[in-house]
Amino acid sequence: MNPETLSVSELNRRVKRVLDNHFDFLWVEGEISNLARPGSGHWYFSLKDDRAQVRCAMFRNTNQRVRFAPANGDQVRIRASASLYPGRGEFQLVVEHMEAAGAGRLQQAFEALKTKLQAEGLFDTELKQALPQYPAHVAIISSPTGAAIRDMITVFKRRSPGTRLTLLPVAVQGEAAAPQLAAAVGYANRYQMSDLPPFDALIIGRGGGSIEDLWAFNDETLARAINASKIPVVSAVGHEVDFTIADFVADARAATPSAAAELLSPEQPQLIASLRSTEQALYRSISRRLRAEREGVQNLRRLLKHPGERLQEQFQRLDDLELRLNLSLSNQMERRRQKLSLTRAHLGRLSPERGISQYRYALHNAMAALRSSMRLQLQTQGSRLGRTTGMLNSLSPLATLERGYALVTTEDGAVLTDASQTHVGATIHTRLAHGQLSSVVDSMSSETVNNKNE
Structure with missing residues (x-):
């Protein structure tokens, strides 16, 4: 793998960035030499001691605050940041404060008090x-x-x-x-x-x-x-x-x-001019205010009416309201009257008298039909009763008694059909067709009476 190759300018830029980021402001003391003051107003010089020297630059915006005119050979104390001038690859100090070396103690005391009071x-x-x-x-x-x-x-x-x-x-x-x-x-x-x-x-x-x-x-x-x-x-x-x-x-x-x-x-002329300007502005403001107030008064005057005129308007309005009220009441009464007539007609149609008459007529017809039906039913039932009575009479013991038979019962009412059901000396009762007899049994016979049909 090939190592990274830098250009000279890139190398200088990187070194400058390292110096700018690594060093805070430094206080350095030394002797000025090679001082140059070009037309730009910047200062360029070397700061040296008996063993070494370093290039320095103090730009116009900061050197204007220096309270003395430095010269070659002056012993000074500077506050600067370490940097690099990329154009020539030269290490340099960028100076932001310079003082004569003898004033360093006082400057330190000044900075210390300034920091203390600022913190407070x-x-x-x-x-x-x-x-x-x-x-x-x-x-x-x-x-x-x-x-x-x-x-x-x-x-x-x-x-x-x-x-x-x-x-x-x-x-x-x-x-x-x-x-x-x-x-x-x-x-x-x-x-x-x-x-x-x-x-x-x-x-x-x-x-x-x-x-x-x-x-x-x-x-x-x-x-x-x-x-x-x-x-x-x-x-x-x-x-x-x-x-x-x-x-x-x-x-x-x-x-x-x-x-x-x-x-x-x-300054008095400026103050007088300011007062005059204020006076004019005040006059204009007052004039505008007076015009506005005057227009407001006029508007109020137009809106303000004589009390008699306002009373007449109120009377007229009251009469108008009275007429409208009467008309409204008349219309309302008429509507109520019409509604009442319609209600009466509707109630007439819904009156129970007509229904009662109808129901009375229907009831009369129903009663007549009921009476006719009852007479027919009574006749029918009477005929049926007669037939039933005849049948009952034909089957009744009383009818048998009419033919000469008798009904014999014990003293407690039990019907005797066999002589063995009683005993000698017992009282028996005999029911005839007309009347009843009581007798005492003095003899008994167990003979069977033959049927007439035999």
């Missing part, structure tokens, strides 16, 4: 207070003898002469500066609670200088005092490239003290 949330945007648009009273915390205070006063007089300024004099450099700055911020907030006109904003700042000169504005106590201030604070320390802890904690940062004064002093 003192730099959060949510904590920033909005600056007043038209401040009437501004406190300036700065040196009374520096150029910064004169620049700020000049800007306020030119742009907003009506703004009241109060200087809170402090030292802005040296060991006593940081405590005085923090105390001045606290005093301004206590002054806010007095009977005197309150401060609408604070400016804390000074002119430019080295990192040592500006170090008082990197004090933790001052940072916490600014963060606790109830008055919006504008930080204006040094030049545009200078950054201090006060800049990060303040509600707004100005590149210079003069820029801070411009933030809090609306």
Whole structure:
């Protein structure tokens, strides 16, 4: 299997990718040599010590923040990332920060405090207070003898002469500066609670200088005092490239003290123009509102009628409703009357009188038929009874008795057919055709009487 073959450019790209992904930012100290500043604004130089050197590139967007002009032979401390320039295959450092080597200790302290306060949330945007648009009273915390205070006063007089300024004099450099700055911020907030006109904003700042000169504005106590201030604070320390802890904690940062004064002093001509524009807009709004209200009143006036006219309309409407009600009642009564007539006719057809008459006639016919049938039945049954009676008479013992026979029974009513059924001395009863005899047996004979037919 053939091994992968890379082009030189692909090799350089891969090595660059490894370097970019593997190394974080590094702090490196050394001496500048071979410094070049082409027209693009980028810086190219070597950083060396007594044993080795490395190529460095610092591009225009980052080298503009360097507060000194580097030269060959300067001892510097840089913060850079390790990379590779693919065009020549050269290892190089891409520099994003440069400082004189002597300022390294202060820079480390600055970065440590910055990281600490940022982690606590003192730099959060949510904590920033909005600056007043038209401040009437501004406190300036700065040196009374520096150029910064004169620049700020000049800007306020030119742009907003009506703004009241109060200087809170402090030292802005040296060991006593940081405590005085923090105390001045606290005093301004206590002054806010007095009977005197309150401060609408604070400016804390000074002119430019080295990192040592500006170090008082990197004090933790001052940072916490600014963060606790109830008055919006504008930080204006040094030049545009200078950054201090006060800049990060303040509600707004100005590149210079003069820029801070411009933030809090609306220019008078612009303010007048703005007021005029607002006045015109207000006039137009009021005019539109008045026209709308006038049209509304006119519409209401057209809708509003005299009470007498409205009463006449109501009377007329009441008469109309009365006529409609009477007509509706008449129509309803007529419909009810017609419905009643139809109901009566229907009830007449359904009246039981006709049925009763019919049933009475049918009952009369049925009774006549029943009587005729009963007479016929009685006649028939009478004839049948006569025949049956004749037959019964012919078969009845009574008829036999009429022919001279007698019916003899014992005392308890048993019919005697044999002499052996009684005894001498017994009482017997003889039933004749007419009457009955009782006798006592005095003799008995067992002779059989022959049948007449024998």
